[in-house]
Amino acid sequence: MIIPVRCFTCGKLIGDLWEEFARRVKTGENASDILDSLGVKRYCCRRMLLSNVEIIDEILRFYEEAEKRKESQNLY
Amino acid sequence: MEIKILDKNATTMRLMIRGADVTLVNALRRIMLAEVPSMAIDEVVIIDNSSILQDEIIAHRLGLTPLKTDLDSYNLPGECECKSEFGCSLCRVTITLNAEANEGTRTVYSGELVSENPEIVPVSDKIPLIKLAKGQKLKLEAYARLGKGKNHAKWQPVSMCAYKYLPKIEIASEKCTGCAKCVEICPKKVFAIKADMVEVRDLLACNLCMDCVEACPQKPSPIKVSWEKNAFIMNIESTGVLPPERIIQEATKILDKQLKEFEEQVKVEVK
Helix, strand or coil: CCCCCECCCCCCECHHHHHHHHHHHHCCCCHHHHHHHHCCCCHHHHHHHHCCCCHHHHHHHHHHHHHHHHHHHHHC | CEEEEEEECCCEEEEEEECCCHHHHHHHHHHHHHCCCEEEEEEEEEEEECCCCCHHHHHHHHHHCCECCCCCCCCCHHHCCCCCCCCCCCCCEEEEEEEECCCCCEEEEHHHCEECCCCCCECCCCCEEEEECCCCEEEEEEEEEEECCCCCHHHCCEEEEEEEEEEEEEECCCCCCCCCHHHHHCCCCCEEEECCEEEECCHHHCCCCCHHHHHCCCCCCCEEEEEEEEEEEEEEEECCCCCHHHHHHHHHHHHHHHHHHHHHHHHHHHC
16 A cells, blocks of 8 residues: 555564655666665565555545546536 | 674664673563663544545554654653553653645655654654645644553564674684685675685674585585674664664663562562
């Protein structure tokens, strides 16, 4: 849904690393190198970032569309 | 006992402890995990939530957000003089959040949490708490308290706290042929070849897996891997709530307190 705040296994804070990680992956950088440079050493924390899918973005699209529709109805 | 700090930064610390027993080192480890208090949100009053995450999920995310802890000015709720279930200004911090998305979808970060005590704030300002679409609102009041790791993992001040024996590697140089099989197989790259001979490059990295002994074509192997009996390497990684050296100091204080209490009880019983 949304990036978890902490690693499920060890409890390390990983939520604040997500946006930088996602941005750099998009630019084509190697995911393993990004994790190393972010200081994510253990494989439990690495999988948190590697395997996360921000489904919340997909769901929010429905609300954005609903809002747009409401606005366009107000125009007429 | 002899303690040496091998490396240290704001959140991690590596110690070499010589002349201590497993019992002591393990007691300290367990106290650091379960007994050293830290601050975390544990009650949330949701005033308005029109976001797509349920109240419980938001409360859970807030609870897991690590907060910088001030152990000197706050008491554990059970030990506070106020004796109230609700808490007083010495055992509770009120944190509020009022977020609304007015112009399109946006992310609400931990930096938007407003704490009544500017010292007790999230460790990082960039933790995404929730995403709001246009027109959605989130308004809440949260209470942070001190707590212990044994009650909930959110109160654990360390995300890693482990120790291992100090490795001891002996290479019988007259029998070693310098075939470098051990250099190749070692997952931690402990060995290096120098002048056709195998030598130990990084002793502390060894995790005692014994792959080097098995990979050696000579039987019995000239490499002997063992460990020092009373020397340990301890690794501590704080979540950022307290500096690692403070966590160790607190752990020793707590152990001391528990032993004193035990001693008192024994005295009472013996009489």
